[in-house]
Amino acid sequence: MTEETLNGTMPPVRSWPTPELTGVDFDPVLAELMHKGPVTRIELPDGSGWAWLVTGYDDVRAVANDPRFSREAVVDHRVTGLPAHFVPRPGAVDFLDPPDHTRLRRSVAPAFTARGVDRVREKSRMLLDELVDELLQDGPPADLSAALLGPFPIAVISELMGVPAADRQNMHTWTQLVLSSSPGARTGEKAEEEMRACFADLVGLRQGSTGEDVTSLLGAAVGQGEVTLDEAVGLAVLLQMGGEAVTANSGQLFFILLTRPELAARLRADPEIRPQAVDELLRYIPHHNPVGLSRIATEDVEIQGVRIRAGEAVYVSYLAANRDPGIFLDPEAIDFARYPNSHVAFGFGPHCCPGGMLARLEAALLVDALLDRMPKLRLAVPPDQVPFKQGMLIRGPEALPVTW
Numbered sequence: 001m002t003e004e005t006l007n008g009t010m011p012p013v014r015s016w017p018t019p020e021l022t023g024v025d026f027d028p029v030l031a032e033l034m035h036k037g038p039v040t041r042i043e044l045p046d047g048s049g050w051a052w053l054v055t056g057y058d059d060v061r062a063v064a065n066d067p068r069f070s071r072e073a074v075v076d077h078r079v080t081g082l083p084a085h086f087v088p089r090p091g092a093v094d095f096l097d098p099p100d101h102t103r104l105r106r107s108v109a110p111a112f113t114a115r116g117v118d119r120v121r122e123k124s125r126m127l128l129d130e131l132v133d134e135l136l137q138d139g140p141p142a143d144l145s146a147a148l149l150g151p152f153p154i155a156v157i158s159e160l161m162g163v164p165a166a167d168r169q170n171m172h173t174w175t176q177l178v179l180s181s182s183p184g185a186r187t188g189e190k191a192e193e194e195m196r197a198c199f200a201d202l203v204g205l206r207q208g209s210t211g212e213d214v215t216s217l218l219g220a221a222v223g224q225g226e227v228t229l230d231e232a233v234g235l236a237v238l239l240q241m242g243g244e245a246v247t248a249n250s251g252q253l254f255f256i257l258l259t260r261p262e263l264a265a266r267l268r269a270d271p272e273i274r275p276q277a278v279d280e281l282l283r284y285i286p287h288h289n290p291v292g293l294s295r296i297a298t299e300d301v302e303i304q305g306v307r308i309r310a311g312e313a314v315y316v317s318y319l320a321a322n323r324d325p326g327i328f329l330d331p332e333a334i335d336f337a338r339y340p341n342s343h344v345a346f347g348f349g350p351h352c353c354p355g356g357m358l359a360r361l362e363a364a365l366l367v368d369a370l371l372d373r374m375p376k377l378r379l380a381v382p383p384d385q386v387p388f389k390q391g392m393l394i395r396g397p398e399a400l401p402v403t404w
């Protein structure tokens with residue numbers, strides 16, 4: 001890559017070792033990079049060179065929404081994120097640019113709007129109530145992750161996708177194998193192949209369907225020639241796996257509420273503020289390790305006096321943008337009254353998370369159920385003994401031991 005900026009100085013390349021972070025600690029290397037400037041450079045995780053890192057809120061949104069930064073081009077550039085074996089699949093929704101990206105996202109969009117998500121609200125509430133009933137029946141102590149925060153999002157995303165109950169456990173196992181960096185590349189690939197085969201059957205059976213679940217929408221789109229079966233299956237796999245992001249995210253959310261009882265007390269006392277509070281927690285939660293997926297500049301672009309040249313890789317950090325002090329007053333504080341709160345926890349631009357409404361619904365249902373039905377809920381171990389996942393793309397507790 002050519003090293004040149006408009007003013008002639010290049011920021012040094014900073015290595016970013018995979019951090020072993022626990023709790024909701026903000027990555028200290030990212031904090032340092034934010035401090036160094038809105039546009040810095042990082043060493044790529046696979047040792048293949050360096051990439052730009054954009055951390056300021058306005059610049060993050062500008063890059064994420066600028067068609068001159070391509071996702072499709074990443075496929076030919078071997079720019080990897082974490083885990084290293086999670087390689088780009090050509091034609092997958094996260095590695096496509098408009099118009100194909102728009103066409104694919106449009107095929108499932110109705111399922112992810114406020115109305116689409118509302119379709120599964122009551123069923124989700126019932127499913128959660130049953131899980132809480134079981135938890136209360138079994139009595140304390142319990143692992144909140146194993147008992148609730150794992151099974152609930154799987155049930156909800158499966159419901160929205162139209163995955164039959166018999167296939168749900170397999171879906172979960174395959175997702176974990178694909179997303180984990182530990183079992184090795186071949187295991188992850190095999191799991192993904194099996195998941196694809198399962199979705200190929202489900203979508204194939206629903207061609208011509210008028211159902212509102214995601215596999216029916218995809219079946220209909222395939223039937224009408226709007227998307228290919230291969231595209232539909234790839235999208236279904238990503239949506240199903242994405243659904244499990246809520247487990248880790250809500251694990252962090254409850255870790256915060258259980259270690260900061262004054263915040264939980266506020267939410268118990270004033271249920272009206274819960275939707276706003278969920279958004280503030282989403283802003284604050286460090287959802288993932290280092291950075292997500294990069295983009296490649298398709299022409300020279302200037303950001304903050306730095307010239308990014310055609311062919312160079314750029315990462316945006318939504319985590320950093322959510323802590324930009326120029327946008328969020330006292331960004332390190334959790335302020336349930338924060339308004340406005342235009343956080344980018346779900347990304348920005350065409351690739352922004354399709355699951356944002358669903359994730360908010362699940363977090364709101366979990367907060368209602370756990371705070372209202374378990375008034376004495378608390379951690380069963382000291383906070384520093386809560387185990388956190390290592391080596392995963394998405395951060396969260398391995399287990400959340402609680403009592404009540």
Ligand code: HEM
Binds near residue numbers: 239
């Ligand atoms: C993409 C966050 C839940 C499916 C993303 C992106 C972020 C994100 C930051 C990347 C945006 C970009 O590339 O610029 C989150 C958070 C979640 C969550 C914080 C939970 C609290 C979900 C759920 C689903 C999902 C529930 C499934 C319904 C996806 C998919 C993409 C994505 C398929 C790729 C979209 C594309 O490239 O067009 N998410 N997500 N996520 N998310 Fe989520």
